[in-house]
Amino acid sequence: MTPSIGLRHHGDPRRLRRLLGAVLAVVLAGTLATVIRPAPAAAAAGDLILNGTFDNGSTAPWWTRLAATSTTVDAGQLRIRTAGPATRPTWDDLVGHFEFGVTAGQPYRLQFDASADVNRSLRVSVSRVDTPFTSAVDQTVALTPTMRRFTFDFASPFGDPQAVLLFHLGAHAASTVRLDNISLTPLAVDPATDPILYWNGILIDTYQALDLPPTASSREAAILHAAMHDAAVSVTGVGNPYRVRVPVSYPGTMDDVVAPSLHAAIDRAAHDVLTALYGGQGRSYTQALAGAIARRPSGVNAAEAARGDTVGAAAAAANLQARANDGSGNNTPYQLDGVPGSWRSTNGKAAVGPNWGLVTPFALTSGRQFRPGLPAGATGYGDLLGRQEYHTQVQEVRAYGGRGSSLRTPEQTQIAFFWANDLAGTYKPPGQLFTHTRIVAEQRGLGILANARLFGLVALALADAAIAAWDAKYQTPIDLWRPVSAIEAIHGTGWQPLSQDRNGVPYTPAFPAYVSGHATLAGAWAAVMKGFFGTNAIGFDATTDDPHAVGVVRHMSGFDQAAQENALSRIYLGVHYRFDAEAGLATGGSVGAYVYANRLRP
Structure with missing residues (x-):
């Protein structure tokens, strides 16, 4: 029989917790292990539980809390005669297993067979070994005389190198309970159940439904992912929050120690942010939340979900x-400079986001922190238009970016459309970069916490990259006209860019050329990805949402290649000059490196 430890009932729950903690500490110190014989059987590969099958006839290392509770092995099963009486609280009469660890955010599967000689309930938990004895999974099952299999999946909301599996036997009259085939195994990462990936997918659906510019869409993504990251940090205590670490408190009784559900916290944060940002645009996220709840692990109980909701709502x-007063609502009309070289509309649309460079950044000190010099080192419009470099670059776009170009290769044409995603109905440039982030994250097998940080860093970098790009576009002495305007001024009408809408009508985005927003976003993305993974040399198959490149997949040898292709694509598309691309990449690279170095530190 396994030695047991008896503790008399004490009315103060806090004292009980301290006493139980002392008992657990003694067990962990090896006091019981020195007298338990024979040695426990080894756990199966990956299983954290020793002797969960009882095939060796031993009860070790399973222990009981009360002297009145007896354990024996009978017919290859653990037979437990509970202490009773029914007035005992559930946590008073325990059978448990120590000496295994759990990792925050890691998915696990708890399985066991159980029966009882009378119909009764059994509470099972995986808990911290010390105060406040928080439980990662806490479920109550109904036992009958028929042996049945129970399975609960959960993502641990905390890390503990010395966790405990407990079967709570109190609150019932004395009975005989049988347990067998007990296992606790880490599960492989499953992208289908990752709430970070799920809600990023909902965001991309929103991008496709609403014709959003990269300015607003990147800002909103940063709010979303920062809130989800903060919810995850608050629940697990792992990492540093972006904005807030929501305090998690417990009622102070051993009967109510469940931790907030990591999934529920992330789900609520995402739902609340998206509803606040897009609810006024006719978008509802009720069904999305229902879909998220359906994907939660089976081990999440109602109390865990409710506490997770509280954390997520606060993070959101x-x-x-x-961000309530960050300047994103500044709609001051744009005043055209009205001189040769200055931006003018090419499609009758007003300038998009003329004040976006003044928006408060998420990580940068200001939108001008990494402001590049003026194109070609010019001092103003007249100086620029008189420089040979300017004319060389105009000619390059005319030769390679025109609809009827004979110099652009088929691959360059493919590259042009592959990275475009400018049109309504596509996920736009931020959506493509998030999609590529997901491709790499799934390829590398990242879990929830790693994805919370990675997508948070990417989102913050993209938002600040957009602010930095729009600062260069509008807040400097040169608001550069697009190539179609420059070519018309030099060569007359007739030239049109390769860029076009779904009906083949020429299309040029309605904001100045310098610097390229695509290139700046791509540079920021690549810098974050390199920082996070510690290398550029991660190959992946990139995809697109552009209607002129349906089904095209391009293999990237690394993040820099993807960013450089993205930047050069704008020349082939006929909407940007080379210095737009180069300065955008450099600016974005600085933004991404700064965000990675200064935010969401592990």
Whole structure:
């Protein structure tokens, strides 16, 4: 029989917790292990539980808390005669297993067979070994005389190198309970159940439904992912929050120690942010939340979900409030410079986001922190238009970016459309970069916490990259006209860019050329990816949403290749000059490196 430890009932729950903690500490110190014989059987590969099958006839290392509770092995099963009486609290009469660890955010599967000689309930938990004895999974099952299999999946909301599996036997009259085939195994990462990936997918659906510019869409993605990251950090305590670490408290009783659900916290944060940002545009996220709940692990109980909701709601509120007066609502009309070289509309549309460079950044000190010099080192419009470099670059776009170009290769044409994603109905440039982030994250097998940080860093970098790009576009002495305007001024009408809408009508985005927003976003993305993974040399198959490149997949040898292709594509598309691309990549690279170095540190 396994030695047991008896503790008399004490009315103060806090004292009980301290006493139980002392008992657990003794067990962990090896006091019981020195007298338990024979040695426990080894756990199966990957299984954290020793002797969960009882095939060797031993009860070790399973222990009981009360002297009145007896354990024996009978017919290859653990036979437990509970202490009773029914007035005992559930946590008073315990059978448990120590000496295994759990990792925050890691998915696990708890399985066991159980029966009882009378119909009764059994509470099972995986908990911290010390105060506040928080439980990662806490479920109550109904036992009958028929042996049945129970399975609960959960993502641990905390890390503990010395966790404990407990079967709570109190609150019932004395009975005989049988347990067998007990296992606790880490599960492989499953992207289908990752709430970060799920809600990023909902965001991309929103991008496709709403014709959003890269300015607003990147800002909104940063709020979303910062809130989800903060929710995850608050639940697990792993990493540093972006805006807030929501405090998690417990009622102070051993009967109510469940931790907030990591999934529920992330789900609520995402739902609340998206509803606040897009609810006024006719978007509802009720069904999306229902879909998220359906994907939660089976081990999440109602109390865990409710506490997760509380954490997620607070994380969302803090991040939304922080952006309430960030300048993104500044609609001051743009005043055209009205001189040769200055931007003018090419399609009758007003300038998009003329004040976006003044928006408060998420990580940068200001939108001008990494402001590049003026194109070709010019001092103003007249100086620029008189420089040979300018004329060389105009000619390059005319030769390679025109609809009827004979110099552009088929691959360059493919590259042009592959990276475009400018049109309504596509996921736009931020959506493509998030999609590529997901491709790499799934390829590398990242879990929830790693994805929370990676997508958070990418989102913050993209948002600040957009602010930095729009600062260069509008807040400097040169608001550069697009190539179609420059070529018309030199060569007359007739030239049109390769860029076109779904009906083949020439299309040029309605904002100045310098610097390229695509290139700046791509540079920021590549810098974050290199920082996070510690290398550029990660190959992946990149995809697109552009209607002129349906089904095209391009293999990238690394993040820099993807960013450089993205930047050069704008020349082939006929909407940007080379210095737009180069300065955008450099600016974005600085933004991404700064964000990675200064935010969401592990």
